[in-house]
Amino acid sequence: MSLTPPYKPIACERYSELELAILRGHHLRTHWRRGEMDRIAVVRPLDLRTRRGAEYLILRDAAGRRQWWRLDRLVSFEPVPG
Secondary structure, three states, rough: OOOOOOOOOOOHHHHHHHHHHHHHHEEEEEEEEEEEEEEEEEEEEEEEEEOOOOEEEHHHHHOOOOOEEEHHEEEEEOOOOO
């Protein structure tokens, strides 16, 4: 039995906004939720991928680590000016 909830796709418009941020090389201020934990972080989006029936944002965090974050845990995001 899997403890991970089934994937719920994000809106196509939001997905397109992520694609545009990747193409333009913008950093994003993100708010992610995983269970009861919330995380606010500025990240550099690198790519979008589908794996095992879920969509992921591949990114570099502030420490330069490459990570995969599941898109249905993304509460909000916005480009970071400058």
